[in-house]
Amino acid sequence: MREATLTEIKSIARRHLVEHGVAGVSLRAIAREMGMTAPGLYRYVPGIDALLVAITADMFDELADTVAAADASAPAEDTELRLHIALRALRAWAITHPAEFSVMFGPSSRLDLEADITPALEAGRRFASTFFSLCDRLIREKDIPLPADEEIGPELTAELRSFADTVGLSAHAMPTGAALVLTRCWIRIYGVVCMEVFQHLGFVVTDMEPFFESELQDLMTGLGVRYIPIEHMGRPVTDAPG
Amino acid sequence: MREATLTEIKSIARRHLVEHGVAGVSLRAIAREMGMTAPGLYRYVPGIDALLVAITADMFDELADTVAAADASAPAEDTELRLHIALRALRAWAITHPAEFSVMFGPSSRLDLEADITPALEAGRRFASTFFSLCDRLIREKDIPLPADEEIGPELTAELRSFADTVGLSAHAMPTGAALVLTRCWIRIYGVVCMEVFQHLGFVVTDMEPFFESELQDLMTGLGVRYIPIEHMGRPVTDAPG
DNA sequence: CGCTGTTTGCTAACGGTGTTCACTTAAGCG
């Protein structure tokens, strides 16, 4: 079966990624391990760049599934708890899959600049939508203090509206202030997780979890949402089923 | 002169980095351009990894110089303005040097895991100290609202104290609460700049500057410092002299 | 059955990479 071969290729590529870093992913090594030669792989994959894009898309899907599974493990009505769980699941996946996270969220250093990365972009969009719906829900339920439209500034407003439009949310569904606090929160989560995975404070800090939790707490209280410490959460779900 | 040859090697490597990405830096290409052969470079550099580490260290020094020069262009007493200028200089350098920023602040994907990256780490420390002294000055002058020691939590306190110690600041020079707000601010700046340079919102946002400014404003007001918009700043210094 | 067309994988080859080793050349110096 053709499908199975492609799956095997991607699975071996993925393993080489986590074991030897993105630089250690090579068509020749994959072919060697499969008992065939490198040119044969070109029947399944148009090149190394496309293969990396493909597994990146797969990893976005996997991360989205992981976060969704964690989210689903909480009572559907408890939006606040679900947000805590989803964000912690994101961090947990990131630090247990640093190689994957690096190619997904780091600079696309290996891909050719003219490579077609749309599949990975699509999958990234699907991943983001998980958090969009959670935040949308939160804003709809709770009375989150949102900045008024007048105090946002024209350039920022334009960017936020184009952002919301691309995501597919009208000004009615998502006010500009909501888009602003959403991106602000995402920037902070992104920052603290990147910092941990890229080991940017690695030589001076041993465990970044307290920083993540501190950021989470500051974020939640800033949103008028109660912060739920880890201990009061029950066993967190850290991986997708299957 | 031996020193000059090494400088030329690093300068060509740097140009290849910005023109073709980190994957486009190769000893053979550098040697070709210098009119010699690749093994000859081994008289000056122990290998490609060490060369990348060396130019990374240089780039940290350059960034530190750029930020310091921008900082020095403001009145020494106006700490608030200096902080604005320094942070904007950081962003300006980052977005005008995306390839450099990626190897400095992104995942170290190309370096061998057992490579000796201490020179780059040292230079990164020197870069960070620029901001440490500015923040130290700010905390000393203004009455920044700092979280009390009791409300920080034992794990976080331990990390923060070890952090301050490594940087060389005692509990007297830098209270735990100060270290916390400092790292929190750094996380947010790091997050928004990484997001811009790595083009993480690139398909949905055209200009990240409003987001950076919004983050800067929120950050400053949270610190009890007045936010100074770009227009009220005079011409910003965006690069080092020479 | 035999004849086609397609799929699959191969070998060979080209040009690129990092790195090591043995060697020559040149410079400096007592």
Place this chain on the structure above:
DNA sequence: CGCTTAAGTGAACACCGTTAGCAAACAGCG
């Protein structure tokens, strides 16, 4: 002058991505 040391070279090894041409297997069909 002779000796030592540094600088650079060429050949070689083991990798890499990619292309071109070819052979075998397989499917469908008359």
